[in-house]
Amino acid sequence: MKKLTLVHMVAVVLLACFCLTGCGKSFVIENGVLTEYLGDKENVTIPKNVVMIGEGAFEECKSIKTVTIPEGVESIGDSAFTHCINLTSVVIPESVTSIGDEAFYYCNKLDDLTVPESLKDIGDMAFSMCYGLEDDNGFIIVNGVLFEYNGAETELTIPDGVTRIGKYAFYSCINLKGVTIPKSVIRIDYSAFANCSSLTEVRIPESLTDIDENAFLNCPEYNIVVY
Numbered sequence: 051m052k053k054l055t056l057v058h059m060v061a062v063v064l065l066a067c068f069c070l071t072g073c074g075k076s077f078v079i080e081n082g083v084l085t086e087y088l089g090d091k092e093n094v095t096i097p098k099n100v101v102m103i104g105e106g107a108f109e110e111c112k113s114i115k116t117v118t119i120p121e122g123v124e125s126i127g128d129s130a131f132t133h134c135i136n137l138t139s140v141v142i143p144e145s146v147t148s149i150g151d152e153a154f155y156y157c158n159k160l161d162d163l164t165v166p167e168s169l170k171d172i173g174d175m176a177f178s179m180c181y182g183l184e185d186d187n188g189f190i191i192v193n194g195v196l197f198e199y200n201g202a203e204t205e206l207t208i209p210d211g212v213t214r215i216g217k218y219a220f221y222s223c224i225n226l227k228g229v230t231i232p233k234s235v236i237r238i239d240y241s242a243f244a245n246c247s248s249l250t251e252v253r254i255p256e257s258l259t260d261i262d263e264n265a266f267l268n269c270p271e272y273n274i275v276v277y
Contacts, residue, residue, distance in 0.1 A: 252274050
């Protein structure tokens with residue numbers, strides 16, 4: 051009787067594992083958290099019973115080209131879509147209130163992004179190296195967060211409307227000598243201007259007080275001018 055029970059249990063486990071991939075069930079969902087994607091579709095729609103897309107759930111899924119996230123999803127975890135190198139389009143609904151660190155890091159072909167204006171909690175480097183989102187001036191900006199600058203200007207004015215200069219946004223911009231930060235900016239993150247070895251002058255508004263102590267790490271000769 052015990053042997054029969056053990057065989058039966060093994061069969062159930064094997065059948066369940068098969069059904070995750072063989073019966074069209076490509077998502078591993080636990081208590082509303084999508085923890086892993088096992089499919090190979092190009093166009094993916096997240097199931098409606100998902101509340102959170104978990105950490106690394108789609109990490110390095112090279113097959114995915116588009117992702118539609120339904121209303122009801124509230125958060126996207128750290129590294130959820132990192133290195134999805136063929137991802138070109140993502141629709142994020144109004145219900146999403148937070149996006150984790152490096153959530154879309156190095157989705158280098160992503161060029162069609164729908165993000166609600168209400169989204170305020172965006173993690174470090176969430177859209178860094180998403181070169182398809184780069185504007186004509188070399189900035190990657192999503193919902194007021196400047197994630198990256200890939201230009202080569204020596205004198206630069208950050209666009210008005212940017213509220214936060216993200217981690218490593220200007221990392222090793224060795225040509226940069228002077229930068230003007232607009233009054234809209236309220237925060238400069240860790241190492242935002244790290245290793246900008248030629249930087250000599252940073253012009254900041256009097257209203258800007260939230261500057262990480264290592265924002266200008268390894269910038270040996272810079273001066274701050276308050277206006």
